[in-house]
Amino acid sequence: MQTLPEAGDTTRRRRSSRGTTGRGGRRVFNFAAGPAIMPRVVLAQARDEMLDWRGTGISVLEMPFTGPEFTEILARAIEDLRGLLAIPSNYRVLFLQGGAYAHHAMVPMNLLRGRERADYVETGHWSRRGIAEARRYCRVDVAASGERDNFTRVPPRQTWRLNPDAAFCHITTNETAQGLEFHWTPETGEVPLVADMTSDFLSRPVDIARYGLIYASAQKNVGPAGLTIVIVREDLLGGALPGTPTVFNYKIQADHDSRVNTPPTYAIYLAGLVFNWVQGQGGMPAIERLNRRKSAKLYAAIDANGFYRCPVAPADRSLVNVCFRLSDESLEARFLAQAHRRGLLNLKGHRVMGGIRASLYNAMPEEGVEALIDFMEEFSRHHG
Ligand SMILES: Cc1ncc(COP(=O)(O)O)c(C=O)c1O
Structure with a gap:
């Protein structure tokens, strides 16, 4: 829960563990798809440590990235992430820049390892972007596509056409724009599975050993934009395409602890605080339980009476990006404007999809989902 400060409100605000109450006094819940809501306690800790990190007299923003303080911050963040996801010892964790869109290109640059083709599963907006980037570097075979179903379901594994010569098989585990999520891990045999x-x-436990490589921009469940996390099996490193720029080369980055050039130091520090917060919530199993509860409540409200509709097949609905329409789409602009006035912010769907999207990342409290459901019920009573 946060409050919306009035323009020009620079007075100190009353704090709580969940949020702040400003002079405007208005509670807000931020449903943005990313950059997105962060745990208030993490932001408060970052504020408290901003000018003086733990008695050093300097801010994390001012620390040399090779110095002992930042080395400690980086090592701790990696260790905590390893603990949270039980990352096996033969996997390297990289904290890089570029965003997942840049890594759509870096993945084939690094993982083709002398091969010429890769399999991609097309499930929506972001997998399409990944395919378009990969086509710059290799032949892409679309092993399965959800296009015929308008990306409302994940193509079942038995329909995929996988190539044993593929360098890797790429999936997008959650389509942020469509609200479509893999709730299972595909078996790809000897071909390494790669996932955006x-x-x-970090919204649920993951069996890392099932994947060759996982990458993720941080600005959803981890928090700070500017950081991209790569978790890669060691034996897949070392075969980058000739011409791969040094800082894009995962092997060289791994050999230098993600510090070939200046890493996104402040974003890594914030990510470390979020990892601590997740530990404090009870780790991945507890986080997953909460995320399941939040999304189940919201989908139940959407399915309740036909006023709202979610086009995504129930078995493939995202726990973190709940996308829906009003049956009368002409009411959507009014819905969004009224929701905003209620402090329910950033509910507009992705620009290619339209409609409504409520992102329920880890930091969204259950009371935010309940406030949204109350508003939806009231809106449907008035306009139904
Ligand atoms: C699934 C997915 N992949 C890739 C991206 C691109 O991330 P970035 O803008 O950090 O490059 C996004 C952004 O929302 C995304 O949701």
């Missing part, structure tokens, strides 16, 4: 996990990373 940007929007569901």
